[in-house]
Amino acid sequence: MSRQMKQTNDEEQMVTLYLEFRKLCQSYQKGHRAAYVREYRHYWHNVLKDKFTQSYEEVLKSLKWPFSSPPEASPPPKEAMAKFTSLTKNLFLIEEPEDFMTDVKVKDESAQVEKPPCLPVRILLRPLKKRFQFHFTGSRQTARIDRPEWFLTQTLTWIKHHQGFVRTQVQPVADKIELTHVKAVDEFNSGLIALSAERLHTVLALYHTQAAKGDIVDVDAAFAHAVDETLGFQKELLEITGKDVNSVLSILTKAETFVRWLSVEKKYALAKMDESLGCSQWSEGVGAGAGAATGSALWIPRAADWFVTLLRTIEDRYVLLPQPGHRLQFLELQLELVEEWRVRLTQLLGAALDTLHVDSFLSADASSHPLTAVINAAHHTRTVLLQWAHSLHYLQLHYYRRQFQNFTQQQHHEEEEESSSSDSSDSDEYSETEGDGVRKPRKDSNAEALSLMEVEVRAKNLALSEMSRQNSIAPDLNQYDVTTPIVNLAVAEPLTGEDEAEEAGVFAEAPALLARLRDAGLAALAEHILLEFKAGLKDYKRQKWHGLLIVEEMALSVSTSLCRPLAALCTRLSVAAQRLAPTLTARLRAHLADIVDSYIFEEIVLESWFNTGGTMQFTHDVKRNLVPAFAPPNKVASQVNQLPRLLEACRLLNLDYDDARRLRAVLTKQPAAAAESLAHYHINNIQHPQALQILNQRTDLSDSASPSSVMELF
Incomplete structure (x- = not known):
C-alpha cells in the first residue's frame, strides 16, 4: 500500500x-509495532498534507x-x-488523527482553550496572519499601540x-x-479574532512600559x-457574525486589566460629574433654549440628564x-457613583438655601433657581433608578x-460542617446509628448544591418570571385620573421596610436616600414660601371676627389683611410650579x-x-x-379638599x-356619641x-356658661 501511494499521481486515489x-x-x-505504525502513519500524513497544502x-x-x-x-473562475473544492475535500479527509492531536499541551489548565481550526481553515488563515503580523506588530506606523x-x-x-x-x-x-463537527465559518472567524485578542493583550501590557518612557502622556486615556474600541469591536462583531464570541472580552476581564478598567471608569465618571455640576448651565432644563422640542421636560436639569x-x-x-460576577462589580461602581452624586446634590442644596432671599420666587424669570434644580435632579435620578430596577x-x-449570596452561605455552612465532623472517624461516611442498629451512609451535602452556572441560570429565570408577572398585572392607566393631586404629603412618602427594598431592587437604599x-x-x-405668609397674617389674626357687619354674599371680597400675604404665596407657588416636576408641584401644593x-x-x-358677619367673611x-x-390648575376648587379642617x-x-x-x-353631655354626631355633619x-x-365661640350661642361674656370683646 505504501508503494502504491508512492507511485500514484492521482490525488483522489492517494487519499x-x-x-x-x-x-x-x-x-x-x-x-x-504500534509505535512504529503510528510514526509511519504520521509520515504519510505529513507527506500528503505538504503536497495538498502547496497545491491549495x-x-x-x-x-x-x-x-x-x-x-x-468578481466571481472566481469555475476551473x-x-x-x-477537490483540495478542500482531500484536506478534510486527511485531517490529523485524534491521537496526534492529544500531543498538544495546555500550559494553563484553568484557561479554556478552543479546539484548533480544521486543516483547510488553517491554510486559509495563513496569509491573513502574515498580513496581520506585518502591519500590526513591530515598529511600523500601523502598529501604534495608541491606535488599537x-x-x-x-x-x-x-x-x-x-x-x-467560507460559508x-x-x-x-x-x-x-x-463531518458534523466542522463549523468552518466559526473556526475561520475565531482564528481572526484570536489574532486581535493576542495583539490587544500585548497592547494593554505595553501601556505602562511606554508611559514610563514618556511615549504615552496619558496612560488612562489610552487605556479607556x-x-x-474593544467593546465597539465586540458589538459590530455580533452584528456581522450573529454569534457572541467572547475571546476579546476575556482580555478585558483578566484580573489586573479588569481592576484597572474599573478604576479608570470611576476616575472619568467623577471628573465628568464635577464638570457637569461646575458648568453654569447645570440647573437649566434639558428642553430649555432655542430649538427645544415640543413637550420637552423643561424641569429636568442638564446635570441630572448628563448623570443619567x-x-x-x-x-x-x-x-x-x-460573566454576571463582572457585571455585578460594575453595578457596585454605579452605586458608588449614585452615592457620590447624592453627596454633591446635598452640598448644592445647602448652598442653594443660603442664596434664598425675600424676592426669591417672586418673578418668573427664565433662569432656574438652584434649589428647584437640586430637588428636580434628586427626583429625576430616583425615578430613573426605580424604572431601571424593574428592567430585565x-x-x-x-x-x-x-x-x-445564598450559594456562598451554603458553601460556608458546608465547610463548617466538614471541619466540625473531621474529629470523628465514622462521621465522614456514616450517620448515627438508627433504631434498628443499622448505620446508613450520610447524604452527600453537595448533591443539592448549586453550581455557579446554575446560579446564573436560575437568576435569569427568576428575572424573566418577574418581568412576565409585571406585564400580566400592569394596569390600564387610562382608567385612572393621574392628574389628581395628593391631598396629604404622607401619601407620597417612599415605601418603608421590605416593600421599599423590593421596589428599589438591585439599587438598595439609593432611591430612598x-x-x-x-x-x-x-x-x-x-x-421659605410660608415665611412671609405667616408674618403677613398678623393683622388677619387680630381681625375682630365677632364684630363684622353682615354683608350680602355678592358684595363680599377677600379680607384686606389676607390679600397681600395670599398674593405673595400664590406668586411663589406659581413660580415654583413652573420649575418643578408636575408630581413635585402636587406634593408641594399639598x-x-x-x-x-x-x-x-x-x-x-x-x-x-x-x-x-365674621362667619360669612371667613367662609368667603x-x-x-x-x-x-x-x-x-386642572381642577375646580369645589372638587378638591386641600384644606379639610378649615372647610x-x-x-x-x-x-x-x-x-x-x-x-x-x-x-x-354625651362625649361617647361625639364621633357619630360629628360624622353626621361630615366633620x-x-x-x-x-x-x-368652635361652637362655644359662636356669638349667637354664647350664654352665661361661657368663660367670659361676649360683650367684653367689643
Whole structure:
C-alpha cells in the first residue's frame, strides 16, 4: 500500500489509499509495532498534507486570496473553484488523527482553550496572519499601540470579506462528507479574532512600559480608548457574525486589566460629574433654549440628564460582559457613583438655601433657581433608578446577587460542617446509628448544591418570571385620573421596610436616600414660601371676627389683611410650579395646604369669636380664596379638599342655630356619641374638644356658661 501511494499521481486515489492505510493501522494498538505504525502513519500524513497544502496555496493565489473586497463583486473562475473544492475535500479527509492531536499541551489548565481550526481553515488563515503580523506588530506606523482601532477594524473587514466565501465554498464540502463537527465559518472567524485578542493583550501590557518612557502622556486615556474600541469591536462583531464570541472580552476581564478598567471608569465618571455640576448651565432644563422640542421636560436639569446618561453609558459598556460576577462589580461602581452624586446634590442644596432671599420666587424669570434644580435632579435620578430596577438587565443582576449570596452561605455552612465532623472517624461516611442498629451512609451535602452556572441560570429565570408577572398585572392607566393631586404629603412618602427594598431592587437604599434629599429640599422651599405668609397674617389674626357687619354674599371680597400675604404665596407657588416636576408641584401644593390649614385653624379659628358677619367673611376667604389658591390648575376648587379642617370649621360656624345647639349639647353631655354626631355633619378632621370650642365661640350661642361674656370683646 505504501508503494502504491508512492507511485500514484492521482490525488483522489492517494487519499483513498491513505484512508485504507489509516484504517489498517488502527488494528495495532500495543507494543513496539504500534509505535512504529503510528510514526509511519504520521509520515504519510505529513507527506500528503505538504503536497495538498502547496497545491491549495497555489489555487488560493489564482483566486486572489485574501480578498480585498467581497468575492461577489468578481466571481472566481469555475476551473479554479473546482480545484479548490477537490483540495478542500482531500484536506478534510486527511485531517490529523485524534491521537496526534492529544500531543498538544495546555500550559494553563484553568484557561479554556478552543479546539484548533480544521486543516483547510488553517491554510486559509495563513496569509491573513502574515498580513496581520506585518502591519500590526513591530515598529511600523500601523502598529501604534495608541491606535488599537486599526487592527480591530481590519479584523472586522477581513471577516466581512471572507466569511461568505467560507460559508458557501468550504462548509458544504464538510457537510457533504458528513463531518458534523466542522463549523468552518466559526473556526475561520475565531482564528481572526484570536489574532486581535493576542495583539490587544500585548497592547494593554505595553501601556505602562511606554508611559514610563514618556511615549504615552496619558496612560488612562489610552487605556479607556482601547476599552471603548474593544467593546465597539465586540458589538459590530455580533452584528456581522450573529454569534457572541467572547475571546476579546476575556482580555478585558483578566484580573489586573479588569481592576484597572474599573478604576479608570470611576476616575472619568467623577471628573465628568464635577464638570457637569461646575458648568453654569447645570440647573437649566434639558428642553430649555432655542430649538427645544415640543413637550420637552423643561424641569429636568442638564446635570441630572448628563448623570443619567453617564450611568447608561457605563451600563452599555459592561452589559456585553458574559460573566454576571463582572457585571455585578460594575453595578457596585454605579452605586458608588449614585452615592457620590447624592453627596454633591446635598452640598448644592445647602448652598442653594443660603442664596434664598425675600424676592426669591417672586418673578418668573427664565433662569432656574438652584434649589428647584437640586430637588428636580434628586427626583429625576430616583425615578430613573426605580424604572431601571424593574428592567430585565437589572432584575437579572438583582436575582443573581441574591442567589450568589445564598450559594456562598451554603458553601460556608458546608465547610463548617466538614471541619466540625473531621474529629470523628465514622462521621465522614456514616450517620448515627438508627433504631434498628443499622448505620446508613450520610447524604452527600453537595448533591443539592448549586453550581455557579446554575446560579446564573436560575437568576435569569427568576428575572424573566418577574418581568412576565409585571406585564400580566400592569394596569390600564387610562382608567385612572393621574392628574389628581395628593391631598396629604404622607401619601407620597417612599415605601418603608421590605416593600421599599423590593421596589428599589438591585439599587438598595439609593432611591430612598434620594427621596429623602428631595423631600428635604421641598420642605425648605415650603418653609421659605410660608415665611412671609405667616408674618403677613398678623393683622388677619387680630381681625375682630365677632364684630363684622353682615354683608350680602355678592358684595363680599377677600379680607384686606389676607390679600397681600395670599398674593405673595400664590406668586411663589406659581413660580415654583413652573420649575418643578408636575408630581413635585402636587406634593408641594399639598404640603403648603396642609401647613396653612393647620396654621389658620389653630391661630385664628380656635382663638377667635365669630358672629354672623365674621362667619360669612371667613367662609368667603376660605372657599373663594384659600381653597382656589391650592387647587390644581386642572381642577375646580369645589372638587378638591386641600384644606379639610378649615372647610369643616366653616361648616360648624354656618350650622343653623338649632342644629348647632343640639350638636353642642351632644358634645357636652354625651362625649361617647361625639364621633357619630360629628360624622353626621361630615366633620371628620376636627376633634371633639376642638369642635366644641368652635361652637362655644359662636356669638349667637354664647350664654352665661361661657368663660367670659361676649360683650367684653367689643
